[in-house]
Amino acid sequence: MSIFAKRTLPLAITFVFGFFMVVDFFFSTPASAIAANVNRAFVVVANFAVITAIGTVTLMHIRKIQKKEEWYNSLALLAVLYLTIAIGWSSASDPTYLWWFNNLFVPLETTVFCLLAFYISSASYRVFKARSKEAALLLISAVLVMWGRAPISAVISEGFAAIADWMMAVPNTAGMRGIVIGIGIGVISIGIRTLLGIERGHLGGKGE
Amino acid sequence: MSEERSFLTRLGRMDRRFMYVVILIAVSIPLLRPLALPLSVSPETKLFYDYVQSLPSGTAIGLTFDCQPGALPELYPQMLAILQHLKVRQTRIICVAFMAEGAMIAHNALTDVFGASQSHPGYGKTFVNLGFIAGGETGMAAFAKSVKGAAPQDYYGSPTDKMEVLSGVETAKDFALIVEFAYGTPGIPEIMRQMQSPYGVKIAAAATALIATQVMPYLKSGQMVGMLTGLRGAAEYENLIGKPGEAVAGMDAQSVAHVAIILAILVGNIGYYSERRKQK
Amino acid sequence: MLRSGAGSSFLFLTIFCVILVAVVLLVRRGAFTPKIRRLSQLDAIAELVGRATEMGKPIHFMPGSGGLTGGDVAPQTIAGLSILGYTSELCAKYGSKMFVTIRVAETQALARDIVQQAYMAAGKPEAFDPNQIIYVAPTSQSYTAGVLGLMNREKIAANIMVGAIWAESIMFSEEAATLGAMQLGGTAHTHQLPFMLACCDYSLIGEELFAAGAYVSKDPLQLAAVVGQDMCKLAAIALIAIGVLATLVGSPSLLDLLKW
Numbered sequence: 001m002s003i004f005a006k007r008t009l010p011l012a013i014t015f016v017f018g019f020f021m022v023v024d025f026f027f028s029t030p031a032s033a034i035a036a037n038v039n040r041a042f043v044v045v046a047n048f049a050v051i052t053a054i055g056t057v058t059l060m061h062i063r064k065i066q067k068k069e070e071w072y073n074s075l076a077l078l079a080v081l082y083l084t085i086a087i088g089w090s091s092a093s094d095p096t097y098l099w100w101f102n103n104l105f106v107p108l109e110t111t112v113f114c115l116l117a118f119y120i121s122s123a124s125y126r127v128f129k130a131r132s133k134e135a136a137l138l139l140i141s142a143v144l145v146m147w148g149r150a151p152i153s154a155v156i157s158e159g160f161a162a163i164a165d166w167m168m169a170v171p172n173t174a175g176m177r178g179i180v181i182g183i184g185i186g187v188i189s190i191g192i193r194t195l196l197g198i199e200r201g202h203l204g205g206k207g208e
Numbered sequence: 209m210s211e212e213r214s215f216l217t218r219l220g221r222m223d224r225r226f227m228y229v230v231i232l233i234a235v236s237i238p239l240l241r242p243l244a245l246p247l248s249v250s251p252e253t254k255l256f257y258d259y260v261q262s263l264p265s266g267t268a269i270g271l272t273f274d275c276q277p278g279a280l281p282e283l284y285p286q287m288l289a290i291l292q293h294l295k296v297r298q299t300r301i302i303c304v305a306f307m308a309e310g311a312m313i314a315h316n317a318l319t320d321v322f323g324a325s326q327s328h329p330g331y332g333k334t335f336v337n338l339g340f341i342a343g344g345e346t347g348m349a350a351f352a353k354s355v356k357g358a359a360p361q362d363y364y365g366s367p368t369d370k371m372e373v374l375s376g377v378e379t380a381k382d383f384a385l386i387v388e389f390a391y392g393t394p395g396i397p398e399i400m401r402q403m404q405s406p407y408g409v410k411i412a413a414a415a416t417a418l419i420a421t422q423v424m425p426y427l428k429s430g431q432m433v434g435m436l437t438g439l440r441g442a443a444e445y446e447n448l449i450g451k452p453g454e455a456v457a458g459m460d461a462q463s464v465a466h467v468a469i470i471l472a473i474l475v476g477n478i479g480y481y482s483e484r485r486k487q488k
Numbered sequence: 489m490l491r492s493g494a495g496s497s498f499l500f501l502t503i504f505c506v507i508l509v510a511v512v513l514l515v516r517r518g519a520f521t522p523k524i525r526r527l528s529q530l531d532a533i534a535e536l537v538g539r540a541t542e543m544g545k546p547i548h549f550m551p552g553s554g555g556l557t558g559g560d561v562a563p564q565t566i567a568g569l570s571i572l573g574y575t576s577e578l579c580a581k582y583g584s585k586m587f588v589t590i591r592v593a594e595t596q597a598l599a600r601d602i603v604q605q606a607y608m609a610a611g612k613p614e615a616f617d618p619n620q621i622i623y624v625a626p627t628s629q630s631y632t633a634g635v636l637g638l639m640n641r642e643k644i645a646a647n648i649m650v651g652a653i654w655a656e657s658i659m660f661s662e663e664a665a666t667l668g669a670m671q672l673g674g675t676a677h678t679h680q681l682p683f684m685l686a687c688c689d690y691s692l693i694g695e696e697l698f699a700a701g702a703y704v705s706k707d708p709l710q711l712a713a714v715v716g717q718d719m720c721k722l723a724a725i726a727l728i729a730i731g732v733l734a735t736l737v738g739s740p741s742l743l744d745l746l747k748w
Contacts, residue, residue, distance in 0.1 A: 201570025
């Protein structure tokens with residue numbers, strides 16, 4: 001593929017559409033309808049990417065089945081994948097699809113999310129050690145917030161909840177605001193770099 | 209003394225599976241045998257409740273279900289509590305989702321609160337599920353600009369242009385309040401950028417505890433009118449509306465789990481310091 | 489016509505863009521050579537890759553679990569992909585195996601292209617295996633389950649998570665720690681930063697992630713943009729100070745400007 005197709009064309013498209021969308025965000029112009037269509041076009045492109053992703057997943061698992069590498073897991077994955085597509089093909093409000101969603105998908109997702117509690121407990125045990133002054137401060141604030149947010153602390157004193165609320169509202173908010181402002185400026189920087197073609201890491205290669 | 213130190217040192221090196229068993233027991237026992245611990249109401253939940261209480265009947269309230277099923281243990285009790293409150297206040301409830309799974313979750317929540325969704329006589333008049341609008345943040349922008357334009361059909365495929373519940377609701381400005389059930393992206397920052405800033409609509413967040421730290425600055429700056437945080441926020445809201453449910457029942461388990469984690473941290477530190485002394 | 493409520497945002501965006509572009513142009517003309525402080529976290533990538541090579545175990549790389557939509561997600565994904573290119577080239581040079589797990593479909597094609605080009609740049613195009621870029625699942629929890637399984641099966645030696653990351657960060661970092669893997673984490677999602685800082689050996693906090701692409705490329709123009717970014721931050725600090733003083737004296741002028 002030529003340098004024009006790999007570098008120049010993607011950078012030109014990025015600049016034109018990026019600049020257009022930024023202008024549309026701030027200004028109401030007759031071209032706003034075009035911006036709406038550009039957004040819709042991107043949604044369509046993103047969904048075509050899902051189709052190619054499904055294709056690569058299918059090929060990968062067919063290969064595993066052929067090589068007999070835990071073929072039963074791959075077979076189960078492909079069966080559920082295509083059954084879900086078939087059931088939901090007509091409509092997401094189809095009663096069969098809703099049944100499938102509520103009885104298969106929801107329990108599995110919530111189960112994995114609930115693993116978070118176990119991982120947080122083992123991470124807390126492993127990590128919250130007062131190795132230094134800063135670590136001790138982190139430890140104390142973590143314990144105060146956890147204790148204050150637990151209703152059981154009200155049995156001893158209502159003050160613990162007030163302390164936890166203060167820690168969330170004042171030091172936490174102050175720190176988060178500072179980080180968010182820095183991140184916002186960083187986002188502008190990487191946006192300008194991408195629009196102007198200075199940032200090319202996402203296109204691969206050394207960016208010559 | 210050296211045996212005691214050895215035991216103390218071992219406390220700092222416990223197998224993580226032992227921790228998992230402790231947490232499992234800590235969470236299970238209060239669910240089987242409730243402790244009925246008192247529950248105070250945090251300021252942000254009270255703000256949320258007071259704002260909804262102040263809304264006149266018939267006002268249009270938007271609910272954005274931007275979550276995946278993984279967040280349901282925390283967000284679903286919040287959804288039910290808020291919907292019950294809005295039903296009692298007789299507001300118009302307009303549900304929409306900017307994450308695909310949110311449309312199904314909205315259907316489930318409306319069915320649980322109203323007894324039915326599309327087949328309910330009030331559907332289309334007092335509440336509606338507009339379904340999923342693709343595009344993430346750009347979908348939000350399109351919805352804010354033109355509600356019926358972004359959602360010409362509801363979740364069940366019925367046209368929305370003549371629906372009574374949407375009369376007078378053209379843009380985000382026409383909502384008295386938009387409640388964002390936030391879990392990831394698109395979430396609070398996106399709704400602030402696309403709805404609150406340009407249209408000035410009042411926003412309230414019903415968020416998982418994990419993203420509460422991200423959402424809190426918006427509340428403190430006055431850009432949001434209230435916030436529910438995790439399962440505790442749902443429990444507080446259930447108590448405020450006088451309908452204690454799943455969330456209140458889960459609070460005892462959450463309390464005991466927090467205590468178990470705090471004890472684990474203390475035990476870990478005892479083991480750590482014991483090992484340091486031994487090395488010295 | 490300027491949209492309602494967008495005036496102040498447009499004004500400050502314009503000011504910041506002018507600062508950024510001015511610094512880039514100055515560097516381009518040779519007015520000065522941009523320098524940024526050492527980011528030990530990025531220097532550590534070579535250490536992570538070397539460790540994995542010695543142990544004969546693979547590296548897990550995750551360029552975030554966001555895609556290319558969303559105001560704060562897309563820049564993180566781009567930053568993550570930049571680091572992916574750098575890491576891939578190191579893996580190709582040292583002969584390390586790397587798995588790249590993807591959650592959003594549109595990122596998969598980009599990641600595959602980046603890794604392939606990195607292997608070509610390292611002079612080892614034949615070592616590239618497209619099966620190492622794995623699209624796992626589109627939802628957070630199914631993606632988490634898939635990656636946890638992969639980590640355990642492959643017994644990874646290093647875990648690199650850089651980009652837009654949500655709740656999965658704590659599970660990945662804890663699992664990797666249990667496997668004895670060395671870890672680098674970086675995200676601009678403030679709610680995940682505490683987990684990364686606590687559990688990872690090296691962390692990129694917030695805008696350090698956005699500077700990463702410039703740092704690893706050593707491109708003067710990219711470094712100039714990072715220097716410009718810091719100048720914009722100084723401007724923001726000055727604005728905060730003015731705002732605090734104005735509020736203390738009871739003047740609403742700055743607040744009114746921000747609401748324009």
